[in-house]
Amino acid sequence: MDAGRDERSVTPQSEDFSAWYNELVLRAGLVDRGPAKGTMVIRPYGYRLWELLQAELDRRIKETGHDNAYFPLLIPESYLRREAEHVEGFSPELAVVTHAGGKELEEPLVVRPTSETIIGEMMSRWISSHRDLPLLLNQWANVVRWELRPRMFLRTTEFLWQEGHTAHAGEADAMRETMLALGLYEEVARDIAAMPVVPGEKTAGERFAGAQRTFTIEGMMRDGRALQAGTSHYMGTNFARAFDISYTSAEGRLEPCHTTSWGMSTRMIGGVIMTHGDDKGLVLPPRIAPYQVVIVPVGRGGEEVLAEARELAIRLRAAGVRVHVDDRPHLSPGYKFNDWEMRGVPVRLELGPRDLAARTALMARRLTEHGKEPIPLDTAPGVLPEVLDDFQALLLRRATAFRDDHTRETGDWDSFTEAVATGWALAGHCGDPVCEEDIKARTGATPRCVPLDGPPFSGPCVRCHAPAAYGKRVIFGRAY
């Protein structure tokens, strides 16, 4: 940081996006570093964000017929070995309990990195007839994956998530489920987090360990990089065969189930920060902002102003607004303005003796293109929900425009390398993993997804000029 910079400000995005992020998550009070390598403490402000996002997702998961359940944290090591690709994918990241109750265990227990194996084992006990299908389960849980290059929210040794796990009588039903879950993620990202994500399918090299098909929603961060914000996997019968998840059909035949799994995690918080934040700090979408409105008493109004601020807060709360009165007596209004800007509160209301006399408050939106404007105290509870809805819509428009401005259809290698230096390239690709690796080595960009709604494309590969695979252009970008 520059020596001249306010100690509570953060490095500008344009100077060092990564430093901006790392400083901001700490200064905005979202997280702190945990003692074990790569772990994070989620502080109340960050956890409330997660709770609000979680509530929206949980409601949708339940409404679509899934039941929450809870499976053990500790999984016998041998379970992971039953699905060959799965164990290969996760082995390097495992944390292993070797001692418990003062003794060495006969079989080590793995701290779950994901729960396909233990849930598969239980599904095999619970499913016998076609009448038991579909089995639609979800779990909210912590998981542990040892991270060599941890980063708060994005890659932490322990993170929180939900993992859906379902079993079906056939491929068609399982694929419907896979796409349903992806649709929930897209909806929550767009409508709640104001992140205009692209739903698409991963190429073979980016698939989940053990999956037959992996789908993703990809968001663009303000440095042009992609963030995988949720994934949904069709497992085919891979796990069903490994864990003997089978059912007797109506015709009396024993058949393997087709399973899916899908997850969204605290990583989404990182996505929100990097989609909307600016040099002043966080910019939070109202639908998940812990405080949607903060009221800051200003001037020398003393108790009278404070009483009015509290009264206004009560009326706003009754209108369904999450509001906070910053009554800290030892801090100046200017300090508080900066503080709440850093913490991304969508709307600030300033209230002083002169405002009180005029029966108004001075409203400042977090993205201040309109400047401040007075709003009448009496009608504020009616007006603010609309202001917040507008702010939510503005964030989505702004992020969509940014994403579109930084996405280019590219036919030749030069424009491709230019595009992925600052954003995404839509390009034909041959589908050969060797060519994928070559592109990654030269540009840092990887295929993010084959977008579901991409128009047909049958030209050459942008790198090797062989005929393009997938029938559409692929999104390439550098990624988190």
Added chain:
Amino acid sequence: MDAGRDERSVTPQSEDFSAWYNELVLRAGLVDRGPAKGTMVIRPYGYRLWELLQAELDRRIKETGHDNAYFPLLIPESYLRREAEHVEGFSPELAVVTHAGGKELEEPLVVRPTSETIIGEMMSRWISSHRDLPLLLNQWANVVRWELRPRMFLRTTEFLWQEGHTAHAGEADAMRETMLALGLYEEVARDIAAMPVVPGEKTAGERFAGAQRTFTIEGMMRDGRALQAGTSHYMGTNFARAFDISYTSAEGRLEPCHTTSWGMSTRMIGGVIMTHGDDKGLVLPPRIAPYQVVIVPVGRGGEEVLAEARELAIRLRAAGVRVHVDDRPHLSPGYKFNDWEMRGVPVRLELGPRDLAARTALMARRLTEHGKEPIPLDTAPGVLPEVLDDFQALLLRRATAFRDDHTRETGDWDSFTEAVATGWALAGHCGDPVCEEDIKARTGATPRCVPLDGPPFSGPCVRCHAPAAYGKRVIFGRAY
């Protein structure tokens, strides 16, 4: 089990209470056994119970000014050693991660058995001034304690809970907090779980490892045993000194904080089962019953009855009732009646062609002292919330009467041993740990608590006749 008994029924409580419990939790679909020793899978029906209880407790925790946060699962082993009593108490129960990311760790990590140490470490970073106090935190999390004699919900290697952790400027404020948390637990147990618990203080021998004072709520199960259903601890400055949690007072002096912690866990589900259940199965308090009402189509009404059942369900749902239509075509009404009795649904509505003609449904309450009675379909949405409230109140009255019937004030050893064989004894006790041990060895009974509202008592110890301590009678009982 008797050879002649229906395979879906359970051993009667009177025959073998423990077998009744162990069979019931599996048959009612609450849990299944996990693969690692002493772990449990919480199935959707059991997890929904937990979610409903959790929502009630979480709301109260937030309303009293506490913020949720999340701290890492894995704690450096050295943290536990900083508080001598704490490490001594928890060492035998620890699960230890020694390897991660393919390597042996330099310092082993403990899977949290409770989070005083890691939260204490963070509090010491976050607190510097008296303005930072009180710091009121809560965490919903899984914890692991290696159990030698596990039992579903009551003692499992992994369980779910909330743990409140707070820091205060002095003893008075910390003690207020300790009692506030105990009050929340008492309220949730009584008003939500219909468990008439006794709040009281633990004797020295039953204190939490590292606490200065431990308070508890104790419920009586239907076999007369006590269940500790929630605890609240005043730590004094023990953890503050171990983790350097201190603040600068308004007068500029550096002072240690006074801390508290308090927890309620999935153990409460075991308490609900053993407080209300009977030989037919679970009996669930409506306020946490996953389904408060189940509608079972009967007779040969076919689609017409089913359509009416679904329509009724929609109207009941709109009235705030959690209702389920059992439309499984391959099962008989009799099977379904038994099934929902086993699963403890408070109210069953039977709906057949004749009921439909009379525009009524036949209502059966789970405790059938009233028999079945017809209720008009049109007014059902108005009537059922009242029926459910009455049922909730009935459960609390019934459990209170049972508890009172099985609690005796005892002055002499013979009546004491008789009382603790079937319930609780209120008895004078000298407070000497050796005498406590002697009583336990002879009767299996331990001091459950010194009840907060017990009348003054100054007679002799029921066992050794030395003068009684505590100024009141102590509750003794065998316990889970």
